[in-house]
Amino acid sequence: MSDIAYPVRANPVTTEPRLARYILIGTVVVLIAILLFAPLIAVFAEALREGWSAAISSLSEPDARSAIRLTLLVAAVVVPLNAVFGIAAAWAITKFDFRGKAFLITLIDLPFSVSPVVAGLALVLLFGSNSALGAWFIAHDMKIVFALPGILLATMFVTFPFVARELIPVMMEQGRAEEEAALTLGASGWRTFFTVTLPNIRWALLYGVLLCNARAMGEFGAVAVISGKIRGETTTMPIMIEMLYNEYLSVAAFSLAAALAMLALVTLLLKSLLEWRYADLLSATRRH
Amino acid sequence: MFVEIEEIAKEFGAERALHPVSLSIPSGALIALLGPSGSGKTTLLRILAGLEFPTSGRVLFNGEDATGMTVQQRRAGFVFQHYALFRHMTVFENVAYGLRARKRKERPTEAEIGRRVNRLLDLIQLPDIGPRYPSQLSGGQRQRVALARALAIEPRMLLLDEPFGALDAKVRKELRQGLREIHDTTGLTTVFVTHDQEEAMELADLVVVMSMGRIEQVGRPGDIRARPASEFVRAFTTA
Numbered sequence: 001m002s003d004i005a006y007p008v009r010a011n012p013v014t015t016e017p018r019l020a021r022y023i024l025i026g027t028v029v030v031l032i033a034i035l036l037f038a039p040l041i042a043v044f045a046e047a048l049r050e051g052w053s054a055a056i057s058s059l060s061e062p063d064a065r066s067a068i069r070l071t072l073l074v075a076a077v078v079v080p081l082n083a084v085f086g087i088a089a090a091w092a093i094t095k096f097d098f099r100g101k102a103f104l105i106t107l108i109d110l111p112f113s114v115s116p117v118v119a120g121l122a123l124v125l126l127f128g129s130n131s132a133l134g135a136w137f138i139a140h141d142m143k144i145v146f147a148l149p150g151i152l153l154a155t156m157f158v159t160f161p162f163v164a165r166e167l168i169p170v171m172m173e174q175g176r177a178e179e180e181a182a183l184t185l186g187a188s189g190w191r192t193f194f195t196v197t198l199p200n201i202r203w204a205l206l207y208g209v210l211l212c213n214a215r216a217m218g219e220f221g222a223v224a225v226i227s228g229k230i231r232g233e234t235t236t237m238p239i240m241i242e243m244l245y246n247e248y249l250s251v252a253a254f255s256l257a258a259a260l261a262m263l264a265l266v267t268l269l270l271k272s273l274l275e276w277r278y279a280d281l282l283s284a285t286r287r288h
Numbered sequence: 289m290f291v292e293i294e295e296i297a298k299e300f301g302a303e304r305a306l307h308p309v310s311l312s313i314p315s316g317a318l319i320a321l322l323g324p325s326g327s328g329k330t331t332l333l334r335i336l337a338g339l340e341f342p343t344s345g346r347v348l349f350n351g352e353d354a355t356g357m358t359v360q361q362r363r364a365g366f367v368f369q370h371y372a373l374f375r376h377m378t379v380f381e382n383v384a385y386g387l388r389a390r391k392r393k394e395r396p397t398e399a400e401i402g403r404r405v406n407r408l409l410d411l412i413q414l415p416d417i418g419p420r421y422p423s424q425l426s427g428g429q430r431q432r433v434a435l436a437r438a439l440a441i442e443p444r445m446l447l448l449d450e451p452f453g454a455l456d457a458k459v460r461k462e463l464r465q466g467l468r469e470i471h472d473t474t475g476l477t478t479v480f481v482t483h484d485q486e487e488a489m490e491l492a493d494l495v496v497v498m499s500m501g502r503i504e505q506v507g508r509p510g511d512i513r514a515r516p517a518s519e520f521v522r523a524f525t526t527a
Contacts, residue, residue, distance in 0.1 A: 177372035180339055183359045184366040185386035185441055199376045
């Protein structure tokens with residue numbers, strides 16, 4: 001300890017002048033308010049314009065209920081499948097060396113760079129009645145286009161990269177040493193995966209699954225093309241919202257939109273809850 | 289267990305990591321693979337562990353061909369350069385991992401696992417750190433936990449990749465002594481990789497000097513110092 005008393009600096013050295021700080025913080029707050037909060041509030045306000053009962057009764061219309069059911073079904077099928085594919089792809093890319101790896105990474109990114117409408121059209125071309133493949137499916141009494149399988153395929157295509165993209169950087173950074181250590185300790189490949197790899201990527205996996213889920217429920221373009229928009233049969237929530245809106249059924253449209261937004265908010269809330277619950281474990285395992 | 293390496297070569301694509309090399313490791317010896325980076329010493333160690341497979345040549349354990357043995361079958365205790373502790377497990381679970389990974393009928397009871405882990409934590413002189421996570425340990429402590437984890441499987445040999453590389457000079461000296469003591473009490477055939485000639489000379493019974501994928505010289509530390517087989521060995525061991 002020194003005897004000389006230095007004047008205490010209240011602010012850390014990285015701080016900016018007061019004016020600059022206020023301008024920067026103010027800009028961020030305004031942007032967040034305009035871009036994120038205002039639209040969300042507008043949707044809920046519009047949905048509740050004629051009161052709760054109007055909103056709820058429009059949600060209990062058979063078509064609205066079938067749209068909600070279909071969207072939940074699509075998410076329930078697509079998200080687990082894409083989680084498994086994403087883990088498998090990320091595992092292969094980060095833990096092994098093989099020819100064509102760069103190509104595979106590009107391929108995984110393809111759905112990000114292709115417009116969903118194009119993806120939907122491509123699926124219609126591939127499985128429609130004019131193609132050999134489509135004719136074969138129709139001959140065997142399986143409907144792909146304008147039916148649930150087509151919606152699932154389109155949604156899977158569009159949401160394919162989310163889990164893999166989230167996992168690859170994390171697994172890349174973690175390297176292979178822990179897996180190799182498990183193997184030298186006598187663990188089998190599966191045991192290594194379940195006791196070492198999976199616990200190490202669980203948070204990235206959770207984020208990937210949440211993003212994938214949000215997109216799977218919200219996908220419009222690809223599904224709009226391939227579903228044929230058959231009311232009460234192949235209309236998912238986003239499609240139904242657009243149809244109601246085009247019919248000037250504003251309360252019904254915004255009630256369904258609010259319900260869709262609620263589904264997203266619930267998943268976000270779930271994520272925050274998990275993070276809060278496991279905060280200690282997170283900080284202990286992330287450093288290292 | 290004694291180990292023989294017969295004409296082992298390893299290529300990564302077009303790159304030659306090891307020219308055919310041969311080496312005999314007597315049972316219970318403490319051996320250093322010494323060389324600059326890119327000399328093939330780590331590749332040779334990983335081939336012994338079964339983490340890498342040679343392009344040609346054979347590895348023999350106690351006179352038996354072990355070349356095709358999987359990494360699990362070889363039961364070599366391996367200490368990684370950056371320890372590779374399981375970051376989401378406590379120290380206790382890290383050390384217990386190899387015992388829990390055993391087949392059901394060979395797996396010790398929970399009480400027995402506890403006893404063995406605690407005995408190993410005593411051996412590395414860190415008896416109280418079982419509940420801690422690796423991120424809460426110092427570099428030297430992590431290294432010792434990695435050693436305990438490798439010893440827990442009752443390995444047939446001990447392989448260490450630059451075990452003291454990432455530590456400061458004082459801790460390194462202490463751990464060197466610790467490794468020597470553990471080697472002497474367990475009697476395990478031990479091979480460690482290092483680029484530090486002083487470390488190799490001080491710790492090992494037998495030093496294998498490597499360069500560019502070839503073994504330049506094998507000998508006792510004193511002999512290598514007194515009669516270096518090549519200009520490279522002389523330059524590298526007096527550096």
